[in-house]
Amino acid sequence: MGIVFAPLGLVLVFTAAITPQWREGQARLAMAGPGPPPRSGLKGQGPGIRPGSVEALLLLRSDGLWESCLQVAQSELKQCWPVAGSYQRDPRVRLAQGLVLTSLFLCGTGIVLACIGVRCWSDLPLRGVAATGGLFVVLAGLLSLSALGVYTHNLGRLGMEHPGQPINNPKFPHLSLRPAGSLYFGWLGSCIQVLGGSALLLSFKRPRCPSCPSCPELPACPMCCSCPEINNRPETEVYEVSC
Template structure:
C-alpha cells in the first residue's frame, strides 16, 4: 500500500511530540533561579574580615523541585510542597499536561490502527479521528505552558498582604528553564502531526465505470493490442 504523505508525517511527528512533552512533564526544570547566600563566620571575620558566599541554584517543575550548590555535587530534590503546590495555576498546568498525554497516546493508537500498513486501504476515518485527538492534546499542552510561562515569577509566591514575609531564604531571580522549551517544541509537533493526520478525511477520487472503461481502451490503443 502506498501510504499518503500526510499519514507518514502524522505518525512520525505525533510520537515525537509525545516524547518531548512527557520529558518536559517529568523533569524539574520548568523555571530556575539563583541566589547568593552569605556565609559569615567568626573565624573568617577575625582573619580577613571577608564574607564567604554560596551560589544556590533552584529549579521547579510540575511535580518536583531541586536545590543545588554551584560547582558542587550537593543537590537535593523533593516533591513540590507549600504555596507552590497549592497554587491553582500549577494545578491547572498539571491537569492539562496529564490530559494532553492521555489524549495524544490514544490518538497515536487510533492513527496506527487507521493507517493499517498491513492492508491495501487505510481506515481514513479512524486515522483522522486519531489526528483530531493529537491536535487537541497539543492545544492543551500549549495552554498549560502558556499559563505557566505567563505566571512564572508569581507561582507560589506569598502576597505581602498575608503578612508572612520570610527572610530566611534569599530572593531568587526566576526565569524559564529547559523543560519549558522541550514542552513548547513537543506541543508544536503534536499540532503539526495531528493536523497532517486530519487530511486523512479527504477521500481519494475514484474513477467511475465509464472513466475506467475509457482508460482501459486508451491503454490498449497505446500498447497496440486489439
C-alpha cells in the same frame, strides 16, 4: 509525517512534564568563612577588618510541576523533593498539571487510533479512524500549549500568597526566576504534536476515480467499471500494488 511527529511530540512533552526545570533562579547566600584573627586598627580608627571572613554560596533553585530541587553551584550537593506548600496549592500550577496529564492521555490515544487507521499491512486505510487519531493529537498539542502558556505567564508569581513574598523560607534571599529548559522541551513537543496531528487529520481524503467522458456524472475506475472509452485505450495499464 503524522506517524513520526506524534510520538516525537509525546516524548518531548512527557520529558518536560517529569523534569523539574520549568523555572529556575539563583541566589547568593553569605556565609562566615575561616580566616586569620582580626587585627586591631590604628589609633583613632575603627576595629580592623578580617580578610576572607565572608564567603558567598551560590544556590540554584528549580521548580517543576511535581518536583523542586535545590543545588549548590559547582558542587555535587543537590536535594529534590515533591512540590509542597503554597506552590503546590497554587491553582495555576494545578491547572497546568491537569492540562499536561490530559494532553499526554489524548496524544497516546490518538497515536493508537492513527496506527490502527493507517494499517500499513493492508491495502486500504481506515481514513475515519486515522483522522480521529489526528484530531486527538491536535487537541493534545493545544492543551499542552495552554498549560505552558499559563505557567509561563505567571512564572514569577506562582506559589506566592502575597506579591513580593519570597518563594521559600524568608531566611533565603530573593530569587530572580526565569524560564528553564523543560519549558522549551514542552513548547517544541506541543508544536510538533499540532503539526503531526494536522497532517493525519488533513491527509486522509477519499480517492477520486476518473470520470467517463461519455457520462461525466458517473465515476469510472478502469479496474472496476466498464466505461469503453477508458478501458479500450491501448495505453492504459493497470498495476497491482501491495503494501
